[in-house]
Amino acid sequence: MESDAELISRSLTGDGEAFMEVIFRHEAAVGVYLARRAGREAAEDLLGEVWIAAFESRGAYDGSFAVARPWLFGVAHNRLRRYWRSRPVEDLVPDVTVLAQGWDPWPAVDRRVDTQTVLRAALARLKPEEREVLTLVAWEDLTVADAARALGMPLGTGRRLLHQARLALRNAPGVAALLTASTA
């Protein structure tokens, strides 16, 4: 199977199907990434813009990376930043309540509500860049190296931010108790 890098390279020579294949491979992951950060409705609106932005910027893709998913997350992240900037002033405070809100079936919700409230509050206290690295690793299954690549930062910075985020999360009110409970 051709790598993403090869497909992107082919797309630069006129093969549109090659780029569409890259999208097919990663659209589910990028769609969920957007939904976790902006909610499903906004994610659905943003997805097409992310693909266009990726298509337009594919000439700058670093072909030494075989897998394009971190790059697509980066493109999506930039589009999200624009989206957040375009929101009304009253919405500028990061609204982590939309993070990872799902369609949880009602069974078990009671038990989970408190946990989720505590975790969302802890996430809200993180610095934005710490939160981004942490969630890329925890939710999108990226390595810290790929998360750093997605966010356009050196690997060392990514590692430091992840370390800081973990520490801050562990020390956040209520999380310690959850950690104890989850390992009990």
Add this chain to the structure above:
Amino acid sequence: MDLLSRLKDVEPPRPEAFNQARMVLGAAMTNSARTNAGPGLAPTPEPAPERAQSRARHRRLTVASRRGIGFGIGIGVAAAAVAAALVITSTPQPSANTGHQSAGSKPASASASPKPSSAPSSAPLTENSQLMSLASYIMANDSALPGNASLVLSKQYNDSTVPDNVGYSLYTDSGDYYWSPAESGLPAAIAQHENIADGVDAKEKAAALYAVNGDLTTARDMMVNALPNPFALGLGPAGRKALQKKLAAQYAANLRNPIYVKAFGKRKFVGIPTGKALQSGIDNYLWNNSVDALTQAGGNPQIRAGVLRLLSTVSAVTVGNSTTDGKPTLILTAGPEVFGGAPSDQVLTIDAKTGIPIKSVGGIPGQAPSSVVTYQVSRVTVADIEAGKF
């Protein structure tokens, strides 16, 4: 990190949103190919009116909470995006009945609400004999209709053995539609009157029922017109003129919309399509709407027979024999012609004796499928489901 994963669950974008996004990309790629004088993208087909685009928009606007929609459409439709450009603005209404019914034919049932068209939608029809035979066989041997609703369990797999989406859809014979991600959620949906039918399904079913014994040209028009489209099927001169005017107004409005212009470019006004684009568009709508009807009301043998008769008239759909879990099945393949020439197909597997849908596979021909949807169709009574008797 494990603890944090508890916040990981999220409702993903709906399948039609992915389709829509790919359409936007496809249009941008097409535009890029046309505007770049240098090395560009491979040429793409002339824009064909794509039902997938309008469908996604329609669903989005009318039934925001209609989860599970898209199962019947299939990801295969998505790559039709490359050709997508024409914005659908109007629902042509068939004009006066001029008697296109075949001699001796009659509507399948009172609920079919036949609305014959005043103009044929295409050249004389050629019918696939295998599908026509199966339709006749179903009507002769499988006319029982127990219960008063079809219960459809749909499981969508993208690239894993674990389904990405599971949905229980209850389509009542009276036209209501209830959905839940779990069977146990249906009683509450019924009790709380969460009927999410949007009227399109009823039109699709009416067209399928009419096709059982009615004139197929008329039935085709009815099925295509279940959704807004620019094809002007069944419209007289005045209706065509009004539709053209609406399309022109929509075109002008689109050009004032920077997002649209960015996605699709400043295309030349097309209006009511003609020739190959018209045929491709009609096939696209006919296939998708018919598959919708089959996957929603597949418990009803009349619906199945009508849909098979309709699909038998789509020349771009091929039929082959196969076996699935030891049972004889038919494979209906809608090739790229159905999707505006885009590199995309959809393969529908149905029971060779009953026509009941079993599986839909969408993707790019010759490559691993991008989406697989399986169906389990049964007949039930609404009262039993409401009482939790599954």
